[in-house]
Amino acid sequence: MKHLLWAVTLSILCWQPLYAQSVIGTTAGPMQYPEALSPGDTKVSLEMAFLKMPEATVEAADTYRWPAWTLDLFVGLPENFVAEGRLTTQFINWHLQAGLKWQWAAADRLRAYIGADYAYFIGGIGAGAFDNSNRSSFATPNVSLGYDFQDLALTLKGEASFLLSKTDRAGEITTTQSTNEFNGVTGSVYLEQVFWGQTQFLIGFRANYLKFVYQQWLLFPTTDTYYFVPEFVLGVRL
Amino acid sequence: MITSRSWSRLLASTILAAVVALAGGCAEDVLLDIPEFRNGGFLSQTKPLTREALSKLDGVWRVKSGRDRFGDSVAIRVSGDRVTIYARPNVSYLVLESGYLDSVVFLEGYWREQVNANTGLVRLILPRDAGGGFVVSDGERPPVMRLQGTYGQESNSNPDTDLVLEYVRPFSAKALAPFAVIAHRGGGRTADRIPYSENTVELLRIAERYGSNAVEIDVRLSSDGVPFLYHDGEINPRLVRRGALVGPTENYPYGVLRQYATLIRGEHMPTLEEALNAIATQTTIQFVYLDTKTENAGLIAKMVPLMASAKAAADAIPGRPPLVMLVGMPTQAVYDEFMQLPNPQQVPSLCELELDQARAAGSLVWAPRWTLGTQNDKVLQAQAEGIAAVTWTLDIDEFIEQFIRDGHFNGILTNYPTLVTYHRLMQ
Structure with a gap:
């Protein structure tokens, strides 16, 4: 029922034409839509993502329900290349991701990014009985396909995740280590639209199907199974 | 009037709504049926x-x-x-x-x-x-x-x-030496797709099939004073089917929990009395670690007579190995409550705190967490004083092997009792 309410709410938000304005061609363009950036041009956005951790692993009903905050930076490069850097945090988790994308205009309104990112993750907690940490690195090749509906941009994004390294520590002991494993895939859908003047907003949904979900690094380090972790994303261009 | 822009918005919102609704409908896959001929x-x-x-x-x-x-x-x-x-x-x-x-x-x-x-x-x-x-x-x-x-x-x-x-x-003499393979939560975690929910009578009955000769169970106290088995603080969807109850389990009378909080594989939360009686009369488990999950005053005093009753039931079964049940003390607050009993040293207990505290409480078992290492000097010292030592909660293959090979613990608490048993028996 909760998910149905979310779906209805999102539908109403997307349907609402009262404040909507043209999305493309404004000074504040969309964030995830694969638009070309002139060399040196930048855009910065702030995202807030609500994750639904796998119920099977969450042993305290109110744990890990803090939103994840992301600062996202795009920089235009020559030859239709774009550099992206993302910093995501949940305070006990820090995830830094950087990579290159190449923009391709399939049609006037249909654009694509093809790229690859490298990510480094740090997690640590030292309160109460905990003295645990995790360091991990990932490679994430990705492709985005966006369509400009004039007053709204729809972008679909697919990512593969390869776990390059993962080290858990408890106190001075290295408890688990692993390297070079296929970690799963993430599919995303984003809607972007201008509201209230020239402010660009984003709502989106990410479906993660991953073995190691970095946000749950503290839980179940020995399991070898894929978890489904949905994320609801809200963003605003700064 | 619906314009082309409105149609595009409708299309996009429909796609997003469908994706969200689909995601919400995906059930957690923790229910694994055991295949049968x-x-x-x-x-x-x-x-x-x-x-x-x-x-x-x-x-x-x-x-x-x-x-x-x-x-x-x-x-x-x-x-x-x-x-x-x-x-x-x-x-x-x-x-x-x-x-x-x-x-x-x-x-x-x-x-x-x-x-x-x-x-x-x-x-x-x-x-x-x-x-x-x-x-x-x-x-x-x-x-x-x-x-x-x-x-x-x-x-x-x-x-x-x-x-x-x-x-x-055949197995070596070392492999067959007394050692406690202590199954976490009565046999394992629900998330590991075990045959029954954790902390249930159904799971306790079959715990020995997986190599355990001892179990740890989590005990809480209902609002009307009934000790019952449940791990988490709250009604949690990882353990309980969706229903009318929300919030801390200990806010409810036990009858309400029994009637309205169905565990994820269809069982109910057992009372401690039911669980101990099942262990005593339907298994040959030798050691029960009662993990005191609440800091609500009064739980330990209610546990003690139930332990005595279960021990009497076990002793009455000819040929059954002796059953030892221990009050667990995982926190200072529980330790303090335990020490306020009339004769704490007379109550069998397990202390997860410092060895000195285990001595003061007259604990039969000292249980440091495994990430502190094998602590061979302390473990041998405890054993020399008649205090057994077990460690918790060890699930990592390489460390289980190392602790069994290099350590002197009397037992290991684990979510993977088959793996601990494997390393024990292969010595």
Whole structure:
């Protein structure tokens, strides 16, 4: 029922034409839509993502329900290349991701990014009985396909995740280590639209199907199974 | 009037709404059904074997076929009411029922990898000349004992992949020395797709099939003063089917919890009395660690008479090994409450705090967490003073091996009792 309410709410938000304005061609363009950036041009956005951790692993009903905050930076490069850097945090988790994308205009309104990112993750907690940490690195090749509906941009994004390294520590002991494993895939859908003047907003949904979900690094380090972790994303261009 | 822009918005919002609704509808996959042979399998046509006869299978066996799944060597041991084959890769194991016909031994059951959802059927045969005659009748062990058969690669597939095991040696004296394999939460975590929910009577009844001779259970106190088993602080969807109850379990009378909080595999939260009675009368478990999960005053005082009653029930069963139940003290608050009992040193207890505190409380067991290391000096010192030492909660293969090889603990609390048993028996 909760998910149905979310779906209805999102539908109403997307349907609402009262404040909507043209999305493309404004000074504040969309964030995830694969638009070309002139060399040196930048855009910065702030995202807030609500994750639904796998119920099977969450042993305290109110744990890990803090939103994840992301600062996202795009920089235009020559030859239709774009550099992206993302910093995501949940305070006990820090995830830094950087990579290159190449923009391709399939049609006037249909654009694509093809790229690859490298990510480094740090997690640590030292309160109460905990003295645990995790360091991990990932490679994430990705492709985005966006369509400009004039007053709204729809972008679909697919990512593969390869776990390059993962080290858990408890106190001075290295408890688990692993390297070079296929970690799963993430599919995303984003809607972007201008509201209230020239402010660009984003709502989106990410479906993660991953073995190691970095946000749950503290839980179940020995399991070898894929978890489904949905994320609801809200963003605003700064 | 609907414009083309409105249509585009409608299209986009519909896609997003559909994706969100679809995601919300995806159920967590923690319910793994154990595969079974139809109509009782071939065992429905066989005669039962005695435990004494089956124990002739106990020992270390080499894997001739099936190494990809089960590794190079396995340990076979009669465990509870089953024959269990303990392997190492992916915390794999096989749980088998048995029977014989014309001096041929038949074993049927299932295999599992506990770190994932892989499982399947298994059927093994011990032919008369390859050990079947030796197991069924008296006589000498043949030069080559060979269990041969097949296993299914997936839950619903026919067993069609070869599995062949050859007997190598009996267990060493070290492997058979007293050691507590303590199953976490009464046998394991629900998230590991075990046959029953954690902390239930149903799980306790079968805990020995997985190598455990001891269990840890989590005890809380309902609002009307009934000790019951449940791990988390709140009604949590990982353990309880969605229903009317929300919030802390201890805010509810036990009758409400029993009626309205159905556990995820259909069981109810048992009272501590039900759980201890099941352990005492329906298992041969020797050691129960009562993990005191609440800091609500009064729980320990209610636990003590229930422990005494269960001990009396166990003692009344001829041939049953002695049952030891210990009040767990995981926090300073619980320790303080325990020390306010009239004669705390007279109450069997387990202390997770400092060794000095275990001494002061008269604890029978000191239980430091495993990440503090093997602590051999402290462990040997405790043992010299008559205090046993166990460590918790150790699930990592390499460390289980290391702690058993290099450490001196009297037991290990684990979510993977089959893996601890494997390392114990392979010594």
